Amino acid sequence: MxxxxxxxxxxxxxxxxxxxxxxxxxxxxxxxxxxxxxxxxxxxxxxxxxxxxxxxxxxxxxxxxxxxxxxxxxxxxxxxxxxxxxTIESGAESKMVNWLEFPTELDKVPDDIKHLEKVKIDFDGNNVYYHVFRYMTNKPHWAAENGWMLGVVGPYFDDSKPYDFPAATFSRCSSKVGEIDPKDEVKWVHENIALKRK
Structure with a gap:
């Protein structure tokens, strides 16, 4: 005891x-x-x-x-x-960078980040959009060995403004470019992050 x-x-x-x-x-x-x-x-x-x-x-x-x-x-x-x-893309990029810098995430600003694509999801008859970024860090950071990783920012809607708050900003910091399709990563974020925050 x-x-x-x-x-x-x-x-x-x-x-x-x-x-x-x-x-x-x-x-x-x-x-x-x-x-x-x-x-x-x-x-x-x-x-x-x-x-x-x-x-x-x-x-x-x-x-x-x-x-x-x-x-x-x-x-x-x-x-x-x-x-x-x-623009929404500029706002989303800044949101992703700030999210990654947080101590419980990447714990630093990525050394490089690029917008990959805008992905549309039909959700209950409404268009929902996510922006997908690829980002990477240099050595000696622990994530450098992952190469380019995927980050997702959204959801945005047809009437969203550039600096509206995207509640489902997320990266698994392990989803590598080339190993997972950006649309599949968006689907994962939508189902596991966005819908859980409702």
Whole structure:
């Protein structure tokens, strides 16, 4: 009986450790993301004049693109966001990059990412769209040996806006390009992630 209590105690300690480690890493990631656009945020908060050129570099960078749009939206300044990045594909790419950087996922920004295709699914008579990306990391990261992997962002609908929240952003970090068809990966994400969040 004593051994059972010891095992349960160890399990509880491990769970608590993982929980607090996750919270710490999560806070660190959010702080890093904010630090990347801090100069822009300070200008907005100080009501300084901002030009499109001030926003361009943040919009170009897939690490800061999504957050830049959100901050501009909060300050009613979305007209400053460059039109060439005001697309669902651009928003989806930034969402994928930010999702991968999270500690419980890839734990870093991918070293390269490319849009592969837009996949349509008929869901209860409505069109639902997902964007599929291929991404990779360089050594010494653990995922480098996987080569190009698949990531899926969606669902989007006919009336979706470029920076709407795609609830089923996901990558198994093991689905390799060439080993699984992008449409099959979308189907997996739709059935196992999107539909489970309803």
């Amino acid at each position: 004593k051994i059972i209590f010891i095992v349960i105690g160890i399990i509880i300690l491990f769970i608590l450790y993982r929980y607090f480690a996750f919270k710490k890493e999560s806070a660190k990631t959010h702080k890093l993301r904010f630090a990347r656009i801090k100069p822009l945020v300070e200008k907005l908060e100080n009501k300084e004049k901002i030009k499109e050129e001030d926003v361009l570099n943040y919009a170009k960078d897939n690490k800061t693109r999504e957050l830049t749009y959100q901050i501009l939206s909060k300050h009613n300044k979305t007209e400053l966001f460059p039109k060439e990045y005001l």
